[in-house]
Amino acid sequence: MAHAKKKTGKRIAIVVGGGPAPGINGVISAATIEAANRGVEVVGIRDGFKWLAEGDAAHVEKLGIHNTSRIHHTGGSIIGISRANPTTSPERMRNTLKGLFGLGVGYVITVGGDGTMCLANKLEKAAGGKLRVAHVPKTIDNNILIPSYIPTFGYETARHIGTRLVQYLMEDAKTTGRWYFVVTMGRLTGHLALGIGKASGATLTVIPEEFGRGKVKLSKLVSKLEGAIIKRLVMGRTDGVAILAEGLTEKLDEEDLKELHDLERDEFGRLRLSEVDIGELLKERTMKALSEKGIGVRVIDKVIGYELRSAPPIPFDAKYTRELGYSAVKFLLNGGTGALITIQTGKMVPIDFSEMIDPVKDRARIRFVDVRTEAYEVADRYMIKLREDDLSDRKKLAALARAANMKPAEFKSYFSQAVY
Numbered sequence: 001m002a003h004a005k006k007k008t009g010k011r012i013a014i015v016v017g018g019g020p021a022p023g024i025n026g027v028i029s030a031a032t033i034e035a036a037n038r039g040v041e042v043v044g045i046r047d048g049f050k051w052l053a054e055g056d057a058a059h060v061e062k063l064g065i066h067n068t069s070r071i072h073h074t075g076g077s078i079i080g081i082s083r084a085n086p087t088t089s090p091e092r093m094r095n096t097l098k099g100l101f102g103l104g105v106g107y108v109i110t111v112g113g114d115g116t117m118c119l120a121n122k123l124e125k126a127a128g129g130k131l132r133v134a135h136v137p138k139t140i141d142n143n144i145l146i147p148s149y150i151p152t153f154g155y156e157t158a159r160h161i162g163t164r165l166v167q168y169l170m171e172d173a174k175t176t177g178r179w180y181f182v183v184t185m186g187r188l189t190g191h192l193a194l195g196i197g198k199a200s201g202a203t204l205t206v207i208p209e210e211f212g213r214g215k216v217k218l219s220k221l222v223s224k225l226e227g228a229i230i231k232r233l234v235m236g237r238t239d240g241v242a243i244l245a246e247g248l249t250e251k252l253d254e255e256d257l258k259e260l261h262d263l264e265r266d267e268f269g270r271l272r273l274s275e276v277d278i279g280e281l282l283k284e285r286t287m288k289a290l291s292e293k294g295i296g297v298r299v300i301d302k303v304i305g306y307e308l309r310s311a312p313p314i315p316f317d318a319k320y321t322r323e324l325g326y327s328a329v330k331f332l333l334n335g336g337t338g339a340l341i342t343i344q345t346g347k348m349v350p351i352d353f354s355e356m357i358d359p360v361k362d363r364a365r366i367r368f369v370d371v372r373t374e375a376y377e378v379a380d381r382y383m384i385k386l387r388e389d390d391l392s393d394r395k396k397l398a399a400l401a402r403a404a405n406m407k408p409a410e411f412k413s414y415f416s417q418a419v420y
Contacts, residue, residue, distance in 0.1 A: 012107040012329065013100060014063070015045040016081045017116035020309035021138045021154025026072035026321030027111050027328070028079065032063045034329040043103060048082035049119070053092040057099035073318050076310040083115075087122045097127055107132045107332045109325075113139035113152070114364030117340060121353040124338050132337035134328045134350070136321075140308060142191035145356060145367040146342050153324060156316045158185075158308040159195040165304055166200040166241060173239040178298035179229060180241045181286075183279040185305035190369050193245035198379045203240035204228045205383060208247040209369040211420075218256035218285065221248065223418040225286045227386035229297055233403045238297070240384065246305075249278045279303060294405045323348075386418045 012035050014028055032042045045052060046059035061079055071078055086096040100108065108131055110120040117135045124133035137144045140158035142151055162184060169180045182202075184193040190207025197205030206224060208216075225242060232240050257276065279301035290297050313321065320343065327348035328341045339350035357364055369376060390396050391412045401411040 011041045011043055011103060011105045012109060012332065013043050013045050013060075013103065013105040014079065014109045014111065015048055016077050016079060016138075017048045017110060017112035017119060018081070018083060018139065019113075020076060020081055021140050021152075022075055022157035022309070022311050022313040023153040023317040023321035024077040024081070024111060024138065025068075025074050026313060026318055027109075027136050027138075027153070027325035028063065028077070029068040029070075029072040030322040030325030031109055031329050032068040032325075033065055034326045035333075036065050038329070038333055040107075040329075040333065041104075043105065044079035047080040048084050049086045049096055050082040050084035052096045052099040053084055053086035055095040055099070057102050060103060072322055073312055075312045085115075085119060087119055093122075093126050096123070097131075100131065105131070107134075109134050109136060109328045109332070111136045111138050113137070113141065114144055114366065117144070117353070117364050118357055118362070121338070121357055124353070132332045132335075134331050134336065135340050135353075136324045136328055137340060137342070140192055140305075141186050141189060142195075143187075143189045143367050144340075145365045146340075146351075147344065149367075150342060150344060153317050153321050154309075154313070155192065155195070156320075157311060157314045158192060159199060160314050161308050161311050162192065162196040162304055163199040165307065166196055166202055166243065169302070170200065170202065170241050173241055176298075177238040178300060179239060181225070181244055181279050181283050181299055181301045182241060183244045183246055183301070183303045183305075185308070186245045186247050188247045188250055188366060188368075190245035190247060191367075193243045194369055194376070194379055197243040198382075200241075200243075201382070202243045203232065203384045205243040205245075205379065206248060207245040207369055208251045209371050211251055215253040216248075216251045217253050217417075218281075220417045221252075221282060222285045222289055223415055224385065225282060226289050227415050227418040228384055229286070229290065230295070230400055230404050231386060231390065232384055233295070234399050235384070244278060244282065246278065249276045252276070252278075277301075295403075386415055388419055391416065391419060 016024055035042045042063040044061040044063050051059040086092040110116050120133050120135045137152045138154055139152045140154045142155040144152050173180050184196055186192045190209055193207050194205055283299045283301040287299055323343050324341055331350050336350055338353050340356050342349045342351055397408045401408040404411055
């Protein structure tokens with residue numbers, strides 16, 4: 001459980017880390033209003049921890065009801081954001097603490113994802129009881145391990161807007177008779193991709209969790225996409241939209257990527273997988289594989305993500321973030337510290353950082369898509385892709401083989417890796 005400490009300091013500092021997500025201003029607004037109503041001053045730390053870590057405490061903004069009361073329905077962050085990490089050196093942490101103490105700060109609300117949560121935990125420990133810290137979970141990836149699949153704020157808005165964009169692409173695909181491979185943001189996990197795919201009714205969605213714990217061969221991904229396109233052709237359609245989770249890049253077998261000579265390598269000689277354009281790579285390989293079978297198909301690769309992050313929040317996130325911001329202030333001023341703020345069945349439930357962070361790996365515990373649930377099953381059943389019965393039913397297999405200009409046995413052997 002989160003623990004209480006003796007009251008210290010007069011001000012609350014709000015710091016936003018990581019990448020943007022719809023609803024940040026809602027947290028800032030509600031936290032500021034509640035603090036002001038309790039007679040506590042609030043300062044917004046500009047650009048995350050960037051300036052504080054460098055020893056510069058001048059980049060702050062005094063927040064009050066006058067400049068925050070109507071910002072909860074706006075996108076972006078009125079105090080900026082950054083991925084600056086003060087824990088990378090003792091000096092940067094000392095600078096950060098010195099800056100906060102110099103500003104008269106006794107309470108800190110961090111707003112961010114799993115990385116910022118780990119940072120908040122270290123900040124609270126390094127302060128030695130002089131700061132109370134609460135973290136508000138923000139990420140369109142929806143990968144913070146909150147109980148009962150409660151979403152991180154920003155996810156629902158990102159899914160909503162992403163769904164609308166994919167619906168437009170689906171109409172364009174149908175009109176022009178081509179395919180789109182749409183890559184969505186989602187480091188390691190497929191929550192956003194699956195959410196958009198389900199809501200939009202995309203032809204196919206591919207997420208890293210469906211491949212289990214191990215690596216996946218590039219050829220397996222390609223055959224899965226090929227199979228969907230061929231099956232669609234048998235249905236009389238030349239169009240489709242495949243949603244691809246960005247996290248698939250981390251699942252790729254590096255042996256398959258060695259021929260990509262333009263990729264950068266780290267100090268240990270390992271490929272920087274973040275440099276892989278997964279959409280373009282799969283487009284090129286899939287079109288090449290289909291062309292070798294005599295199938296001509298037009299594929300456009302597109303990434304959606306930045307369009308979603310600073311959008312105005314939908315009503316769900318506008319309401320949700322006000323609850324989170326209010327609760328963070330209530331938690332801190334009532335003596336709490338060292339916890340993630342959640343709203344469960346309408347009530348504030350703080351979860352101690354120790355329950356959220358793996359002590360061995362010193363990283364946040366990540367929430368992955370559970371592919372054993374009906375929530376995933378319904379998404380899977382509505383996708384157009386090769387299945388076991390496509391390869392076992394002689395009539396279906398024959399039709400698919402004809403479309404691919406292959407013999408049935410040859411088709412079955414080649415596409416068996418696409419069925420799992």
